[in-house]
Amino acid sequence: MPGTKKLVIVESPAKAKTIAQYLGDGYEVLASVGHIRDLIEPKNLPAELKRGSLGKFSIDVENGFAPYYVVSDQKKKTVAELKRALKGADELYLATDEDREGEAIAWHLLDELKPKVPVKRMVFHEITKEAIQRAQENTRDIDTALVDAQETRRILDRLYGYEVSPVLWRKIGPGLSAGRVQSAATRLVVDRERERLAFVPAGYWDLSTQLTTSADSTQFEARLAKLGGSRVATGRDFDDKGQLKVQTSGRADAVALDEKAATALADALRDASVSVVVTSVDSKPYTRRPAAPFSTSTLQQEAARKLRFSARQTMSVAQGLYENGYITYMRTDSLNLSQQAIAAARAQASSLYGAESVSDKPRVYASKSKNAQEAHEAIRPAGDTFRTPGQLEGVLRGNDWKLYDLIWKRTIASQMADAKGSTASVVITAGPVLGDSVAEFAASGTVITFRGFLQAYEESRDEDRNDVAEPKEAKLPPLTAGQKLEIVDVEAKGHETSAPPRYTEASLVKTLEELGIGRPSTYASIISTIIDRGYVTPRGTALVPNWIAFSVVRLLEDYFTDLVQYDFTAG
Known part of the structure; x- marks a missing residue:
């Protein structure tokens, strides 16, 4: 209707500016700049309330845990401006984010502004x-279930923090804090350091050989797998006390070589009279699927690995990209894509890499997160058609462009075809050596014949002592069972088992998600908090706990055991 005005309230000025471009005349878009209300500090309660059940936490613990909210001094001017704008409006649109925090902001705005339109x-x-x-x-309408969920967490955080933090001040030092999620995250980092301190390294040796066929000068590497019928131990066969792992039979199923045995075997294999024969050749199809589109946690992990961004930096850059209309909402644990987004990704992949590069059917991904809420989409480029990073090179700069490029590649790749090829595995025997022993070597090579999604994107991996890495592309020469080979070189190498790696921001985010601790939207702030409080110091990419973290975790474990259990914090 002519002459009417609609007031739209969002959280941030940047978001307000972008939305205003699309709404046009008749709309006024203003920002609340985050929450306008919060729990009052108990010391600021009215005098008559300080003596009652509200006095300790600003939460009425004797009457349904009712919270006492106030508009903060910093937000009084903002609220006054919103009320003035509302007086001239015929309708109010609450357009805050569609998550717990956003829904709570909308509810607080409704409760404080008391609109009559x-x-x-x-x-x-x-x-x-x-x-x-x-x-x-x-x-x-406002989703009261989401509002209740946010309020419950806010109340629990206040009860936890205000009850436990003063104990830390008295027993350890001033300025410390405890929190429902931050204490669990600190304990994870401390527990990993305890494992590292208790770790006992084990030494072991192995052999690698360079082999060739008489008909082909191509060399390939093979590693010692068995000696005299017994499997030769590798790092994963040792426990964290430096001992070979014992199987259910009560015996270790691998034998560890020491320097003397490995060197003696290497010398014996250098004898030209030793027979070296291919025992078996096995070829299997190789298939690798693309990773799902980004959720908040996987974006933080991958940006840490590929771009060396902190979790806080990733979320800050993503917030800017979202508010300026370049990507979808960045706080989500969903892996879903809309039908329009799937169509856009498939069309762009087909255009850039060929029709054969796209999967036969649209790919649908399910979240593995314990507390996943599938209402949102995954993080992807905004729009029903995607702008390529090349198209935005003159518009986005620096970290903005880098993160958009990462999100675009991951989204496109998620709808592309599997990478395909074949993996050849070869078993080679040499001997007898050192008496009657036969040494058995293994070699493998993977050849990718169709790159599929790898043309667009390849996911990075965290350090893992016992993880089996993706096969690297390596081609073995044509080999057949019974074929004789020649040893070009043999090398004995000594190794030492490594301690569990310290957490990085990427691996800590992954563990928090796996354990169901906190929410994707809180990971960045939690990591920032434990760093800012001095509990953890980044050293390179590693998160190293300080002595104060050990003291805090020990005190919490001894006197507040339930509060630092990981399942207490989950959800």
Whole structure:
């Protein structure tokens, strides 16, 4: 209707500026700049309330844990401006983010502004013209279940922090804090350091050989796998006390070589009279699937590995990309893509890499997160058609462009075909040597014949002592069972088992998600908190706990055992 005005409230000024471009005349878009209300500090309660059941936490612990909210001094001006704007409006649209925090902000705005005009809750996962128009046409009421979930966590955090933190001040030192999620995260880092301190390294030796066929000068490497019928131990066969792992039979199923045995075997194999024969050749198809589109946690992990971003830096850059209309909402544990997004990704992959590079059917991914909420989409480029990183080179710069490029590649690859090839595995025997022993060597080579999604993107991996790495591309010469080989070189190498690696931001985020501790939206702030409090110091990419972290965790374990159990914090 002519002459009417609709007030739209969002969280941030940047988001308000972008949305205003798409709404046009008749709309005024203002920002609350985050939460306008929070629990009051107990010391600031009215005098008559300080003596009652509200006094300790600003939560009425004797009457349903009712919280006492106030508009902070910093937000009084913002609230006054919103109330003035509301007086001239015919409708109010609450367009805060569609997650617990966003829903809580909308509820607080409704409760504080007390509008006398119709109120509509408008939600969207991306800030594009089409998405805003769809959101206008599909408004809803405030989701009280989400509001209750946020409020419950806020109350629990206040109870936990205000009860436990003063104990830390008295027993350890001033300025320390405890929190429902931060204490669990600190304990994870401390527990890993305890494992490292208790770790006893084990030494072991192995052999590698360079082999060739008489008909082909191509050399390939083979590693000692068995000696005299017994499997030769590798690092994964030792426990953290430096001992060979014992099987259910009560015996170790591998034998460890020492320097003397390995050197003697290497010398024996250098004898030209030793028979070296291919025992078996096995070839299997190789298939590798693309990774799912990004959730908040996997974006933080991959940006840490590939771009060396901290979790906080990743979320800051992603926030800017979202608010300026380049990517979808960045706080999500969903791996879903809309039908439009799937179509856009498949079309772009086909255009750039060929029709054969796209999977036969649209790929659908399910979240593995314990507390996944599938309402949102995964993080992807915004729009019903995607802008390529090349198209944005003159628009986005520095870290903005790098993160967009990462998100774009991951999204496109998620709808592409599997990489395919073949892996050849060869067993070679040499001997007899050192009496009647036969040495058995193993070699493998993977040849990728169809790169599929690898043309666009390849996921990085965290350090893992016992993980089996993806096969590297390596071609073995044509070999057949019974074929004789020649040893070109043999080398005995000594090794030492390694301690469990310290957490990095990427691996800590992954573990928090696997254990169901916290929410994707909180990981960055939790890691920042334990660093800022002095519990943890980054050293390179590793997170190293300080002595104060050991003291805090020990005190919590001894006197607040339930509060630092990982399942207490989960969810």
